Every structure is written in structure tokens, then in C-alpha cells.
Amino acid sequence: MKLAILSRNSKLYSTRRLVEAAREQNHSVRVLDPLRCYMRIASDGFSMHYKGRPIAGYQAVIPRIGASVTRYGSAVLRQFELMNSVTPNSSDAILRARDKLRCHQLLAAEHIGLPTTVFGDNPDDTGDLLSMLGAPPHVIKLNEGTQGAGVMLTEKLSASRGVIEALRGLYANFLVQEFIEEARGADVRCFVVGGRVVAAMKRQAPKGDFRSNLHRGGSAKGVRASAAEQDVAIRAARVLGLGVAGVDLIRSARGPLVLEVNSSPGLEGIEDASGVDVAGEIISYVADRLKRRIAKKAASR
The missing domain is CATH 3.30.470.20 (ATP-grasp fold, B domain)
Structure with missing residues (x-):
């Protein structure tokens, strides 16, 4: 299997372990920075270049796309999908x-099951929004935060209102959830x-x-x-x-x-x-998906 791993940093633990595992299973593997991939999109087909050279023929792609590059990274992954690469997580699923x-x-x-969650936009509705959720404590989360960043606990109703007002002043998207004590x-x-x-x-x-x-x-x-x-x-x-x-x-x-x-x-x-x-x-799963795709194509001929 010719495999690409989309990652901004080849030295990260997760990326290194995927490379090691792929090589242990005798696959060809290369780490590609998604931000250095650029695309040609036309009705006659799709192509991709990487650092000045064309890249093609990758049978499978494993995305390691961080939150800060979600939009561009998912577009690159979608291009690989359109070029017939197998991926464990599609671009749409990541989004x-x-x-x-x-x-x-x-x-x-x-x-x-999930913690009860409320979401609203207009400041005039904050009081009623919080009444839909119930009494504090409340957990307030930025909609696209990761690794615990942008997650706050408020123990009083006035604190919940204050944090919500501050986030709205920053035009941030956020959710408010019940706290599971x-x-x-x-x-x-x-x-x-x-x-x-x-x-x-x-x-x-x-x-x-x-x-x-x-x-x-x-x-x-x-x-x-x-x-x-x-x-x-x-x-x-x-x-x-x-x-x-x-x-x-x-x-x-x-x-x-x-x-x-x-x-x-x-x-x-x-x-x-x-x-x-x-x-x-993960590598075994991706390899198995590729085998099943190849077998399905062969059976349909």
C-alpha cells in the first residue's frame, strides 16, 4: 500500500507511530504537510502538487488535521478522495x-446520550436560554476549541451571564452545557x-x-x-x-x-x-479497507 499521512509535523508522536506501524507492515509511507499541498480542479480531472512536484498514486491517506487548519486540510483531503485514495475519515466526517x-x-x-446543551445568538435571549438549561453550574465551550482550551465552568447564574456576554462581544461561537457533578x-x-x-x-x-x-x-x-x-x-x-x-x-x-x-x-x-x-x-484497518475496495472493483468487472 502506498500511504500518505497528512500532518504539519512529522516529529509528532502520533505521526511517528503511524509511520513506524506502516513500515512494520511493509507499506510505503510518506508524511505530507497539508498546507504545502496545492490543487488543480477541473472538469477533465483532479491533480495535486507538493513543494513544486506532482504527487499521485497514493492508495490511502490518513489525515492528522489540526483544528487551526481544518478548512484547508479538509479541502486537501477531499482532493485525495476525488483522486481515489482511501481514507479512514472522510473530509465531510472531519467537518x-x-x-x-x-x-x-x-x-x-x-x-x-450527551449533556443537555443550549445554543443561542441574541443577547436578549440569554436569560431564557439559561432557563432552558437549568440551574448552574454550567459548562461553556467554544464551538471549535480543542484539548480543553476554551472550556469554562461557571458556578453562579451571574457568572454564566458574564461569560456569555464577553464571548458574544468577541463574536465567538459557543455552547452552554449542564455540569455532570x-x-x-x-x-x-x-x-x-x-x-x-x-x-x-x-x-x-x-x-x-x-x-x-x-x-x-x-x-x-x-x-x-x-x-x-x-x-x-x-x-x-x-x-x-x-x-x-x-x-x-x-x-x-x-x-x-x-x-x-x-x-x-x-x-x-x-x-x-x-x-x-x-x-x-489504524494501519491494519486502512489496509483492509483498501483490499476490500480493490476486491469490489475486481468483482464488478
Whole structure:
């Protein structure tokens, strides 16, 4: 398999592990910076250049597209898809997952549990918006924040109003959610590959914080996700169309609730905590998808 990995930095742990796993499975692999890919789009076909030279023939592409380059990165990935490359996460699926509001709407429509969420635009509606949610504490999240950035906890109604007013003054898009107190600052990340949970870890927020992200000082340990947690994680990835996803769940009194679905989840924390070769699982899944596509084409001739 001729494989490309879209990543801004070939030295990042996740990118390095995918390269190692691909080579261990005897695949040809190259890391491409999506911002150095540029495209020709015409009715007679699609083509791509990279750093001054044409690139083609990549049978599969694994996207590692950060939030800051979502728009351009997803366009590059779409170009590869139009050039017949297989990918575990399509450009459209990445866009669905990256937009928290859209993601929550899609999950709720399929009756997947999540914290009650409200969203509004007009300042005149703030009071009624918060009454739809219920009494504080409230969690306020930027719609496209990552790694715990842009997530705030407000313990009083006046604080919720103040943060909302400040964010509206900055023209920021944000959601307001109920705070699940019984979770005690912990969540479970289920790593889904090809419709199954291949690894899971429990993350715990540091003392004095409620965000369990490892980038925020949280700790992690490998766990076995319950059957209910695995089911919710697999369903959430399927609804968004993601073959590879990190699904963050919170354990509540009413069962597992989805906090976020990450289309480019980091590998370092989950591999360290679980001891699972997650990179190898991803490469095997992509290779299998390619084999099935080739077999399907052969059968249709």
C-alpha cells in the first residue's frame, strides 16, 4: 500500500507511530504537510502538487488535521478522495466532528446520550436560554476549541451571564452545557477503529480543575470500557462517519454521555495508558479497507 499521512509535523508522536506501524507492515509511507499541498480542479480531472512536484498514486491517506487548519486540510483531503485514495475519515466526517454544535445535533437525533446543551445568538435571549438549561453550574465551550482550551465552568447564574456576554462581544461561537457533578472531573476516552473499541483510558482532572485533558495536566490509566460505553462510542463514531475516532464519555447517573468526538485523536496518551498498539490497528484497518475496495472493483468487472 502506498500511504500518505497528512500532518504539519512529522516529529509528532502520533505521526511517528503511524509511520513506524506502516513500515512494520511493509507499506510505503510518506508524511505530507497539508498546507504545502496545492490543487488543480477541473472538469477533465483532479491533480495535486507538493513543494513544486506532482504527487499521485497514493492508495490511502490518513489525515492528522489540526483544528487551526481544518478548512484547508479538509479541502486537501477531499482532493485525495476525488483522486481515489482511501481514507479512514472522510473530509465531510472531519467537518461534522469538528463543529461541536453540529456533532451534538447529529448524536442527539440518534438518541445518543450527551449533556443537555443550549445554543443561542441574541443577547436578549440569554436569560431564557439559561432557563432552558437549568440551574448552574454550567459548562461553556467554544464551538471549535480543542484539548480543553476554551472550556469554562461557571458556578453562579451571574457568572454564566458574564461569560456569555464577553464571548458574544468577541463574536465567538459557543455552547452552554449542564455540569455532570457525579463524574468528579473524570472521563473515559474510547478509541474506535473500524467499528470497535480497540483501547480505552480513564482520564482524571488535576486537583482544582474539572478538565481531564492530558494537555491540561490530567492523568490517565488504561481501563476496560463497559459494554454500554463501547456501544455508545461505536454508535457515535458511526453517526459521524468516522472510521477512526477518540470518543470522550462521561459517566453519569443516567449512563454514559458523549462529551466530544475527536477525528484526529492523539496516540501517545492512549498507547501509554493501555499498552495497545493503536497505530498498528489504524494501519491494519486502512489496509483492509483498501483490499476490500480493490476486491469490489475486481468483482464488478
